[in-house]
Amino acid sequence: MRGHLPEGLGNKPVALLTSRDLRSWRDALVSHLAPASVNRTCAAFKAALNLVADHDEAIGNRRAWETGLGSIPDAEEARNVILTDDVVRRVIAEAYRQGEPFGLLVDVAAVTGARVSQLARTEVQDAQLDRDDPRLMIPSSRKGRSSKKPMRRPVPLPTSLASRLRAVVAGRAGTTPLLVKQTGAPWKKSDHSRLFGRAARGAGQNPSEVTIYALRHSSIVRQLLAGVPVRIVAANHDTSVTMLERTYSRHIGDHSDALARAGLLDTAPEQPPGNKVVPLRP
Numbered sequence: 001m002r003g004h005l006p007e008g009l010g011n012k013p014v015a016l017l018t019s020r021d022l023r024s025w026r027d028a029l030v031s032h033l034a035p036a037s038v039n040r041t042c043a044a045f046k047a048a049l050n051l052v053a054d055h056d057e058a059i060g061n062r063r064a065w066e067t068g069l070g071s072i073p074d075a076e077e078a079r080n081v082i083l084t085d086d087v088v089r090r091v092i093a094e095a096y097r098q099g100e101p102f103g104l105l106v107d108v109a110a111v112t113g114a115r116v117s118q119l120a121r122t123e124v125q126d127a128q129l130d131r132d133d134p135r136l137m138i139p140s141s142r143k144g145r146s147s148k149k150p151m152r153r154p155v156p157l158p159t160s161l162a163s164r165l166r167a168v169v170a171g172r173a174g175t176t177p178l179l180v181k182q183t184g185a186p187w188k189k190s191d192h193s194r195l196f197g198r199a200a201r202g203a204g205q206n207p208s209e210v211t212i213y214a215l216r217h218s219s220i221v222r223q224l225l226a227g228v229p230v231r232i233v234a235a236n237h238d239t240s241v242t243m244l245e246r247t248y249s250r251h252i253g254d255h256s257d258a259l260a261r262a263g264l265l266d267t268a269p270e271q272p273p274g275n276k277v278v279p280l281r282p
Contacts, residue, residue, distance in 0.1 A: 001044045004029060014052050015059045022068025035072045042069040080247065081214040082221050087203060091215070094202035095195070102195050104164060105179050105187060109212060112155045113219025113237045114138050116212060120187045125174030126152060127165050134162035136178075141238050155236050220244065221251045 002010075009025055022045075029038045046069050053059040083091070088110050096103030108119055118138050126137040137152040157165070169178065177186040197207035216237065223233045224244075234241045 001041055001048070004033075004041055005045075014049060014056075015061060017049075017061060017064050017068075019064045019068035022065055026069055026072075030072070039071045042071065045069055080217040081210055082251075083205075083210065083214050083218045085222070087205065088215065088218055090203035091199050091205070091210075094199040097202070098195055098198060099182055101180060101182050102192070102199075104168065105192060106196065106199065106212070106215070107161055107164070108136070108179060110215040110219065111157060111161055112136060112138060113216045113223075114155070115141055115216065115238075116187060116192060117141065117189065118238065119179050120177065122178045123174060124169045124172050124176050124178050127169055127178055128154070129157075129162045129166045129169070134159065136165075138238070153235060153238065217248075220248060224248060224251050 006025070009021060012021070026038060026042055029041060033041065046065050049065045050062070053062055092103065092107050092110055095106035105116070105119065108114070109116065112119075114122075118141055121139045122136065126139075128135050128137065134157045135154045136157055138155050139152050165178070180186055181191065192212055196212045200207040200210040220233060220237055223236065224230070228236075230241055230244055234244050
């Protein structure tokens, strides 16, 4: 946000800001930022202004930024890449060809739909692999308000992936990272980008379009189309029902249409039973 804030506006007392000042600044951003990026930048600015106003009773002009920094309508254009299960399997296979540690990261990401930042914070003790129904306790993301209570949610695992993980966790302390790089260091932001690009290319995909986030989108849609209730899909992927409905509405619509069709009333009159006696030919 600071990188886009001109000095004149940045040095102005919050109590003196007007909706015209803020709207002019917002509209100027459109010349070099996508509308969705403008909305995210304005949201950060509004959060900062609200924080200041919360601690200073003399600031009574909240309406200035509520109006001046209003969101640009229809700015969010979903560009989620959904991969078929066969393509996901090919991507995972290509990831394992680059080494077991990276293959495991991609494998777990594809199965759970979790963000890499969440998987990087998953510990050995979070892998509950000795159950009849193995699962992974995935930590919540750090998105949203800082007061968000950190927690872990159970996400089911197939027995094949549980077996791979069981071999990895053997003899390791419970508080160590579950998924680590070849060097033993935990995965950090963007560590996987170049490796995943190679895996996507090896699977016949365009790495500029298919990123590791496509595994998350594909996991969400896979569960929706399999009939998993939307609320459970949202919980498994650490997001909200509102966000799912906003981002994956077409797929939810396809799923709900199939469910509703089973309960349709056929208004055509019942046909009377006809003569079903068929004469035998000589």
